[in-house]
Amino acid sequence: MKTGRLSTIAAALVMARRDFTAILFSRSFVFFLLAPFFPVVVAMVAGGIGQKVQQSTARAELGVVMSAADGAALSAARDQLAREVDPGLPEIRLVRRLAPGETADAAAELRRSSAAAIVSGSLAHPVLTGTEDRIAAWQGPVALIAGTALQKVPTAWPEVTPSPTVTSNADRRESRAGTAQGAQTLLFLLTMVLAGMVLSNLVEEKGNKIIEVLAAAIPMDAVFLGKLFAMLGVSMVAIAVWTGVAGLALAGGQHLPDVAAPGVGWPAFVALGVVYFAMAYLLLGSVFLAIGSMAATVRDVQSLSFPVTMLQLVVFLFATYAAAQPGQPIELAAAVIPFSSPFTMLARAANDGALWPHFAAIAWQALWVAVSVRIGARLFRTRVMKSGTGGAPRRPGLLRRLVRNTQG
Amino acid sequence: MKMDLGKAAMTTPRPLAIEARGLVKRFDGFTAVDGVDLSVPEGAIYGVLGPNGAGKTTSLRMLLGIIDPDAGFRRVLGAERPHDMAHAIGYLPEERGLYPTMKAFEAIAFLGALRGLPLAEGRRRGRRLLEDNGLGYAADRQIRQLSKGMAQQVQLLGTLVHEPRLVVFDEPFSGLDALNQGRLERVIRGLAAKGTTVIFSTHVIAHAERLCDEVARCHSPVRSTWRATASRRRSGWRPAPRTAPGARRSPPRPGTRARSGTSPCRTAGSSRCCAR
Numbered sequence: 001m002k003t004g005r006l007s008t009i010a011a012a013l014v015m016a017r018r019d020f021t022a023i024l025f026s027r028s029f030v031f032f033l034l035a036p037f038f039p040v041v042v043a044m045v046a047g048g049i050g051q052k053v054q055q056s057t058a059r060a061e062l063g064v065v066m067s068a069a070d071g072a073a074l075s076a077a078r079d080q081l082a083r084e085v086d087p088g089l090p091e092i093r094l095v096r097r098l099a100p101g102e103t104a105d106a107a108a109e110l111r112r113s114s115a116a117a118i119v120s121g122s123l124a125h126p127v128l129t130g131t132e133d134r135i136a137a138w139q140g141p142v143a144l145i146a147g148t149a150l151q152k153v154p155t156a157w158p159e160v161t162p163s164p165t166v167t168s169n170a171d172r173r174e175s176r177a178g179t180a181q182g183a184q185t186l187l188f189l190l191t192m193v194l195a196g197m198v199l200s201n202l203v204e205e206k207g208n209k210i211i212e213v214l215a216a217a218i219p220m221d222a223v224f225l226g227k228l229f230a231m232l233g234v235s236m237v238a239i240a241v242w243t244g245v246a247g248l249a250l251a252g253g254q255h256l257p258d259v260a261a262p263g264v265g266w267p268a269f270v271a272l273g274v275v276y277f278a279m280a281y282l283l284l285g286s287v288f289l290a291i292g293s294m295a296a297t298v299r300d301v302q303s304l305s306f307p308v309t310m311l312q313l314v315v316f317l318f319a320t321y322a323a324a325q326p327g328q329p330i331e332l333a334a335a336v337i338p339f340s341s342p343f344t345m346l347a348r349a350a351n352d353g354a355l356w357p358h359f360a361a362i363a364w365q366a367l368w369v370a371v372s373v374r375i376g377a378r379l380f381r382t383r384v385m386k387s388g389t390g391g392a393p394r395r396p397g398l399l400r401r402l403v404r405n406t407q408g
Numbered sequence: 409m410k411m412d413l414g415k416a417a418m419t420t421p422r423p424l425a426i427e428a429r430g431l432v433k434r435f436d437g438f439t440a441v442d443g444v445d446l447s448v449p450e451g452a453i454y455g456v457l458g459p460n461g462a463g464k465t466t467s468l469r470m471l472l473g474i475i476d477p478d479a480g481f482r483r484v485l486g487a488e489r490p491h492d493m494a495h496a497i498g499y500l501p502e503e504r505g506l507y508p509t510m511k512a513f514e515a516i517a518f519l520g521a522l523r524g525l526p527l528a529e530g531r532r533r534g535r536r537l538l539e540d541n542g543l544g545y546a547a548d549r550q551i552r553q554l555s556k557g558m559a560q561q562v563q564l565l566g567t568l569v570h571e572p573r574l575v576v577f578d579e580p581f582s583g584l585d586a587l588n589q590g591r592l593e594r595v596i597r598g599l600a601a602k603g604t605t606v607i608f609s610t611h612v613i614a615h616a617e618r619l620c621d622e623v624a625r626c627h628s629p630v631r632s633t634w635r636a637t638a639s640r641r642r643s644g645w646r647p648a649p650r651t652a653p654g655a656r657r658s659p660p661r662p663g664t665r666a667r668s669g670t671s672p673c674r675t676a677g678s679s680r681c682c683a684r
Binding site: 212 | 524
């Protein structure tokens with residue numbers, strides 16, 4: 001069987017297939033798949049702890065040092081208000097019943113008891129003793145409870161008939177903003193993790209001395225493209241797995257979160273999410289691969305990629321800020337700047353239903369991906385093998401070949 | 409006999425598998441290769457002999473298109489861009505490298521696929537080559553589970569799996585024991601017998617003398633001398649026939665002839681670096 005010359009794309013496919021299968025069937029890919037579940041577990045544990053802390057804070061009690069009658073009235077008023085108006089009102093505990101004519105040192109009672117503050121005096125003139133923060137937080141509630149106990153506010157509350165709706169415009173806007181921010185964060189995390197993986201993959205390859213075998217057989221552009229697209233394929237598999245597991249978990253738990261439907265609808269939003277992820281990854285991946293070509297060791301990679309990571313974080317924050325200013329020039333700027341464009345446009349897809357801006361943005365981003373991959377591949381080629389510039393006639397560019405074919 | 413060969417060479421010159429003129433390569437201001445000329449006829453076993461650091465590897469890399477020269481001209485199997493003929497070239501670098509987690513037969517198939525051999529065919533040939541070379545039992549073992557010598561053999565088989573017309577070996581004998589050196593010599597002779605052009609670099613004169621139809625010698629005893637003379641007279645390589653005093657002559661293989669009349673420095677036994 002005769003072998004034939006491989007085109008750059010065919011050579012890139014050979015490379016991509018090797019990298020794709022090697023990564024997919026490696027142990028590190030299993031850990032990579034498990035990686036997002038660790039933050040989820042940590043978040044759940046942290047959430048549980050936070051809830052417990054919150055509960056313990058909520059249990060902070062207001063001590064009462066009053067006559068028995070005032071104390072009882074105060075306690076009854078608090079329970080009524082908690083039922084009808086605000087369940088978050090402080091719990092009341094009678095610390096000391098005062099005999100008629102008896103006075104008490106509230107500060108001393110506070111020191112002795114476990115209450116967070118002490119209310120003393122009378123219902124008409126309550127005195128709140130506690131730290132400044134606690135007084136600021138409880139001054140209003142204490143006045144309301146005391147007023148209710150004195151029957152200066154209505155004690156019979158009219159019955160309100162509930163007529164629930166699924167959502168409102170205000171709720172939808174707020175909820176979509178949440179969807180946009182969540183999608184942006186997910187996109188950012190995925191992009192960073194995968195671009196980092198392609199980088200370490202390349203450094204490993206340089207360490208294995210395989211790069212010379214590759215460079216002798218296929219153009220370095222093909223090596224670059226193959227690596228980039230292999231990792232894109234791997235990331236798509238990972239996203240599919242994560243989405244599936246998350247879907248199963250949510251469906252199994254019969255607890256679908258109240259996430260507002262994005263402006264463009266879920267199917268279009270998911271499709272746009274995949275496209276914007278590919279664009280963001282290809283843009284950042286080509287930068288990281290170019291960095292990888294300059295790095296000889298993992299330490300080099302860390303020191304070289306740190307500024308880029310920080311820069312990408314700034315870009316992400318910029319896109320997040322811009323997404324909160326819909327229709328403003330800053331949103332347009334974030335949509336035009338190539339590195340922030342995928343994040344901004346994904347947020348826009350959540351907030352707004354118009355589809356045409358996405359077609360324009362994807363075309364614009366694709367142009368920059370082509371430029372970025374081209375520059376990255378050239379840097380990769382010159383840096384990895386320290387190649388020169390002369391000696392061989394260059395293949396004419398695609399545009400020049402098209403013009404020549406048209407004329408010919 | 410010698411005259412007949414010379415006449416034949418002049419009347420029907422064989423086409424060149426590799427032709428290079430004035431190749432120059434600099435790294436960060438340091439000139440590693442300066443004005444190398446090379447003509448390798450098709451079907452020849454061609455040795456590039458020189459001391460360590462003489463620029464042999466850099467020159468081979470330029471010929472293969474791994475790096476582009478800063479100046480000069482090269483043509484490999486008729487193509488000015490060597491990658492255009494990658495499917496007809498095999499290359500075994502000095503620093504061997506394979507993916508450690510790949511199985512042996514997959515590694516061979518992958519190296520073939522890089523050269524345009526369909527993967528399924530590469531796998532089939534990989535298994536067969538391993539069987540033929542007594543390594544059939546290791547076909548499904550990962551590279552990292554093989555000994556260094558076995559991994560080297562796997563890479564050699566991967567270099568040849570697509571049946572190239574030109575094979576380039578960079579210091580192929582380094583790190584091999586005597587048994588494997590002999591085995592590799594037989595492989596090289598076998599390739600040449602089938603009409604494949606073989607070019608290899610070495611710093612061991614004995615290998616070049618035993619194997620080569622022609623040897624390009626690079627006489628750069630110390631690098632400082634090379635660099636010092638580079639500005640005044642461009643150092644270069646010229647093919648020199650194997651007629652050095654004391655060299656063992658073996659009869660040329662049928663169909664191969666020493667290329668004649670191409671070098672002004674074709675003095676038998678010349679040990680100088682030819683200058684322009």
